[in-house]
Amino acid sequence: MPTDSSEILHATAVAVAGRGLLIRGASGSGKSGLALEMMARGALLVADDRVIVSLRDGALWLAPPAPLSGMIEARGIGLLNAATSGPVRLAAVLDLDEVETARLPQRRETMLQGQRIPLLHKTAHPYFPAALVQYLKGGRKE
Known part of the structure; x- marks a missing residue:
């Protein structure tokens, strides 16, 4: 797969309906555990511990x-x-090092290889893995 650029990140990634979620956070923050919870709800593993992020055709x-x-x-x-x-x-990118405090948070973005990507923060709610699966299936209403 030829790429414009690529890098390997310490992260985990899962996919639902062809849409990928990059889960990042400090070592021991629960990246693999969250991926397992999402996989139990229908997500597929892309990569655990190391993820190749490649820019191709924008x-x-x-x-x-x-x-x-x-x-x-x-x-x-x-x-x-x-x-x-x-x-x-x-x-989307999920940052497990940041805690979401808002009930209905504003839309956030992060830059990755010059691209703007939606950014999510973790929550402590027991339905969080299910909500992430649904986010990947249907997006977020603005």
Whole structure:
């Protein structure tokens, strides 16, 4: 897959309906755990621990480094095999180091390889993984 540019990020990525979510945060912040919760609700793994982010034809794409493809870490259990989505277009970035305090937050964006991408922050609600799956399925009403 030829790219305009690419980089490998310490992150995890999942996909729903062909839309990718890049989950970033400090080591131990729960990236893999959240991905597992989303996978239990129908998301597919793109990559765990390391994600290749590539700019191609004006869009950002997510893919796993070959040695990590199809595996996700479950603390206390080990490396698990997982169905993967293959490369997927990035729809949003979730930052687990920032906590969302607003009930209906304003739309946020982050820059990644010169592209504006919707930015989400974590919440402590038990339905958060399900809400993220629905966000990827249908987007957000403005």
